Amino acid sequence: MAKVNLKTFHKGIHCDDNKHITRDKPIEKMPLVDDYFVSLSQHIGAPSVAVVEKGDTVNEGQLIAKEGGNVSANIFSPVCGQVIGTEQRLNKFGVPANYIHIKRSEGQVATLPDIDKRDAIAIKERIALAGIVGLGGAGFPTHIKISPKKPVDTLIINAAECEPYLTCDYRLMIETTDDIITGAKLLAKSLNVSKIIVGIEENKLEAYQLLQKYSDIKTVLLKKKYPQGGEKQLIFAVSGRKVPAKGLPMDVGVVVQNVATCKAVFDACIKNKPLYERVITVSGLGVNNPKNLLVRVGTPYAKILEYCGGIKDETVKLISGGPMMGVALIDTTGVVSKTDSGLIAMTEEEASLVQPSPCISCGRCAASCPMNLMPMYIDFYTQAGDYTTSIKYGVEHCIECGCCSYVCPAKRALVQSIKLCKAKLKEKN
Ligand code: SF4
Ligand code: SF4
Numbered sequence: 512m513a514k515v516n517l518k519t520f521h522k523g524i525h526c527d528d529n530k531h532i533t534r535d536k537p538i539e540k541m542p543l544v545d546d547y548f549v550s551l552s553q554h555i556g557a558p559s560v561a562v563v564e565k566g567d568t569v570n571e572g573q574l575i576a577k578e579g580g581n582v583s584a585n586i587f588s589p590v591c592g593q594v595i596g597t598e599q600r601l602n603k604f605g606v607p608a609n610y611i612h613i614k615r616s617e618g619q620v621a622t623l624p625d626i627d628k629r630d631a632i633a634i635k636e637r638i639a640l641a642g643i644v645g646l647g648g649a650g651f652p653t654h655i656k657i658s659p660k661k662p663v664d665t666l667i668i669n670a671a672e673c674e675p676y677l678t679c680d681y682r683l684m685i686e687t688t689d690d691i692i693t694g695a696k697l698l699a700k701s702l703n704v705s706k707i708i709v710g711i712e713e714n715k716l717e718a719y720q721l722l723q724k725y726s727d728i729k730t731v732l733l734k735k736k737y738p739q740g741g742e743k744q745l746i747f748a749v750s751g752r753k754v755p756a757k758g759l760p761m762d763v764g765v766v767v768q769n770v771a772t773c774k775a776v777f778d779a780c781i782k783n784k785p786l787y788e789r790v791i792t793v794s795g796l797g798v799n800n801p802k803n804l805l806v807r808v809g810t811p812y813a814k815i816l817e818y819c820g821g822i823k824d825e826t827v828k829l830i831s832g833g834p835m836m837g838v839a840l841i842d843t844t845g846v847v848s849k850t851d852s853g854l855i856a857m858t859e860e861e862a863s864l865v866q867p868s869p870c871i872s873c874g875r876c877a878a879s880c881p882m883n884l885m886p887m888y889i890d891f892y893t894q895a896g897d898y899t900t901s902i903k904y905g906v907e908h909c910i911e912c913g914c915c916s917y918v919c920p921a922k923r924a925l926v927q928s929i930k931l932c933k934a935k936l937k938e939k940n
Contacts, residue, residue, distance in 0.1 A: 518731055518733050518748040518749060519733060519734035520736075520739070520741075520743075520744035520747045520748050521883075523736045523881045524879050524917055524918060525736060526675060527675060528675045528714060529676045529794070529861075530676065530681070532796075533678045533792050533794045533802065536802055536803050537803070538679075540804075540805045541807075542818070543590060545615055546612065546613070546614055546615070546811070547808075548610040548811065549586060549588070549808055549809035550846065551579075551609045552609075553584070553644065553808065553848040554650040554651070555651045556582030556584070556652060557578075557579040557582060559579050559584065559585065560579045561609075562576060563594045564596075565594055565595065566593070567593070567594040568593055569594060570621040571620045572587050572787060574586075574785075575594075575611055576611065583652065584639075584644050584849075585642035585785070586642055586787075587641075587642060587787040588613060589613070589788060589808050590613060590807060591615065591617060591618025592616045593613065595614055596611075597610070600844070603838045603845045605841065613809070622782075622784060623783040623784070623785060626783075628700075628781070631701045631702075634701040634780055635657060635658065636654075638776060638779060640785070641778075642785055642787075643772065643779060644849050644850065645768070645772055645850070646769055647852070649850070650848075650849065653776070656768070657701050657702050657766060660761065661764075663704055663761055664706060665707075665764060666698055666706065666708070666765075666767075667708050667709075667760075668708070668768055668769075669767050669770065670722075672712065673735075673741075674832070674853075675833060675834055675835065677794075677852055679790040679791055679803050679852055680769070680770045682803045683774055684711075685718050687777075688718075688721045690778075690781075692728060693777050694775070694776035694780075695707050695773045697776050698766075698776055707728045707729070708729045708749050709729070710731050710733050711731070711733060712732075712733050712734070713732055713733065719732055731748070737835060737914065738835070738881060738910070741881060741912055742754070742767050743881075743910070750765065752765065756908055757908075786808075787807060788805055788806060789805070789806065790806075791803075791806055791851055792852065793815060793853070793854045794853065794854075794856075795855040795858070795861065796857065797822045797823050797858050798816070798820070798822055799822070800820035806847050809846050809847065810846060811843070811845075812829075812843045812845045812847070812854055815847070815854060816854065826858060827859050827862050828861075828864075829842075829856050830853070831845060831851055832855075833855070834855055834857070836913060867921060867924055868922065870890070872887070875919065876915035876916075876919055876925060879917070880914060880915055881910070882908050882909060883905070885904040886904075887923075887925075888901070889901045889904045889925070889928065889929055892904070893906075893929070894928065898935045901932045902936070906929055906936070911930065
């Protein structure tokens with residue numbers, strides 16, 4: 512391949528990506544299990560409202576919960592079965608939440624009616640109806656993101672997948688390239704923009720080469736650096752536009768969508784299939800048979816790990832999502848939601864279990880922060896209970912990428928401190 516000028520953003524970190532564990536594992540369809548627990552909060556915004564009751568029979572792809580407010584999303588049954596009821600379970604953050612319990616049985620697959628794919632409004636309505644949310648992890652309802660309040664001229668497709676271990680987006684790009692590009696074009700049509708740019712990291716060359724055949728799409732090869740897939744970092748790297756500190760991508764004429772979201776848009780508009788399954792990466796040295804798996808939402812994590820040969824006794828940490836921005840789980844009772852991208856079982860060799868020590872004022876956290884913040888001061892004032900002073904050091908602009916914690920030689924839990932500070936400020940306001 513001819514030498515390409517790699518684009519990137521300022522600061523950030525270089526970390527082992529560990530993608531070799533699953534990058535060559537084709538997507539496998541996880542066999543169906545007996546019980547599904549479908550969360551009513553799988554997105555940013557108001558929880559969805561159940562439209563089924565205990566004893567109801569449901570088909571795969573049937574609406575089971577309607578959007579519960581202006582920012583919310585519909586939810587569809589992942590399987591045919593009987594509704595056992597709405598139950599409260601702890602979500603992956605350890606907070607009680609409502610889930611619809613479905614016991615699987617035989618039945619039909621429900622699909623949505625055809626739409627006119629040339630009609631921007633029809634596409635937008637279909638995306639809303641199908642319950643599509645950002646599958647890159649944020650979970651913001653897609654129909655709202657494609658209704659910006661300011662004019663935009665560019666759709667950027669986030670194919671960076673910069674989180675270590677995760678390869679689900681990479682496999683989707685290799686195995687369903689046409690579907691993703693069709694989904695991206697449908698999104699562009701709904702936004703009335705003609706410029707589509709795909710930003711992809713240099714460690715995904717096979718996918719980059721496949722994208723080269725679409726002459727109407729610009730593909731930008733990015734340096735392998737974390738958090739290259741952060742929205743503001745990606746926009747700067749591929750377009751040179753700087754989103755203002757308190758601004759949104761639309762402030763610089765851009766909307767960003769992830770590759771898995773493009774695939775979900777393709778499924779909804781072309782195959783008339785709402786969103787009730789997704790690809791996740793099951794990886795880490797603690798997993799016996801790591802895989803990229805197509806799983807239904809509501810599948811228990813325990814069943815997924817069992818299908819992957821179980822976890823080794825040496826596992827010391829289990830994470831939902833990637834190791835940088837994911838959530839450490841206390842057990843395997845969680846279930847898959849629309850925003851889950853991975854399940855990582857780490858051994859001691861991979862997980863840092865070192866106890867934090869006092870800050871040594873080395874400045875490495877600030878030097879790595881892609882948002883130019885002062886994490887050490889935010890941590891200091893948060894520990895002192897002075898949350899307001901942390902604002903001065905940029906706590907509100909933190910994207911929770913975890914670079915600061917990663918580089919800290921004192922192993923300070925800086926992101927946890929920042930999250931706590933944000934929560935306290937929110938409580939106060
Ligand atoms: S302060 Fe926030 S944005 Fe900066 S490195 Fe830490 S987690 Fe990332
Ligand atoms: S990296 Fe850690 S030790 Fe160094 S200044 Fe930041 S918080 Fe302190």
